[in-house]
Ligand SMILES: C=CC1=C(C)c2cc3[nH]c(cc4nc(cc5[nH]c(cc1n2)c(C)c5CCC(=O)O)C(CCC(=O)O)=C4C)c(C)c3C=C
Ligand SMILES: [Fe+2]
């Protein structure tokens with residue numbers, strides 16, 4: 001039976017798993033994913049996700065009846081269908097790709113540091129994973145949310161979950177956080193190298209679109225730095241790739257609900273570009289450390305169909321950094337930097 005509490009890596013790599021006496025741990029945290037591509041599995045996952053006040057800040061008395069009366073009756077079936085299109089032999093791509101990244105980082109960082117993985121929603125939970133690490137003797141914990149750009153809705157929510165885990169411990173470990181790495185030179189270089197590598201293996205399209213997950217515009221007005229950080233990542237990548245604003249375009253995807261989200265929207269942008277005569281559109285999603293529903297289904301399937309229906313020839317999705325050498329090296333170097341000063 002797979003461990004419910006924490007990730008320890010597949011058995012054939014057990015040699016790389018540090019001994020239980022290791023006192024320093026890195027905890028990677030990703031969003032989480034349903035346990036199966038079914039409405040039944042989607043319901044508790046969406047209930048936990050959409051009850052998070054960092055994600056939906058509508059007052060509870062108003063939101064609760066909408067969530068339980070409408071959304072959790074309708075959305076699970078629709079989302080299950082979308083997950084069904086990307087579910088593979090290894091399960092949910094977000095989950096197994098995050099595990100593969102954790103595993104590769106463990107091998108890269110060596111046996112002095114323990115690398116663990118938790119999910120903000122669902123399993124393995126942040127609370128039980130941290131409790132297990134502490135039981136095993138971890139006294140120093142560096143948390144890396146797998147979101148390059150800070151948003152209160154994503155990174156902020158991971159901070160809440162870690163704080164809750166600390167509150168539940170009699171003797172919490174010393175704690176550090178990576179808040180964001182949107183402008184980390186190693187990260188920008190990893191993104192650029194991965195896109196250039198993809199262009200070298202395939203040919204190059206007419207334009208490159210960078211699509212980031214959106215958030216409500218109102219959250220940005222209230223002080224969330226997310227939109228600004230997405231624009232900074234885009235500018236740095238544009239400079240590194242020596243492209244201009246007409247060759248590298250930014251948009252925001254995955255809008256939920258009725259209020260305005262960060263714009264321009266990805267679906268409107270791919271249709272506009274097709275209408276303007278762009279034939280081959282390359283799309284990368286630098287806001288996602290690993291491929292997931294939002295990249296594999298929303299971009300590589302849904303938006304590909306929007307683009308061709310509007311007259312485009314082909315939309316080619318450039319995969320996320322995943323557990324590729326570029327990301328393993330850039331994140332390992334970022335982690336070593338944040339671990340500096342702690343005894344091995
Ligand atoms: C890049 C980080 C993310 C931010 C910021 C973010 C904000 C945000 N998301 C929703 C609602 C949904 N997101 C869903 C899936 C999803 N979201 C992210 C990342 C960010 N979300 C990822 C990596 C995923 C994919 C998970 C997977 O299993 O592959 C979903 C669930 C799917 C669906 O039903 O559409 C919802 C719902 C909001 C409301 C929001 C900001 C307010
Ligand atoms: Fe290995």
Ligand SMILES: [Fe+2]
Pocket residue numbers: 213254
């Ligand atoms: Fe999301």
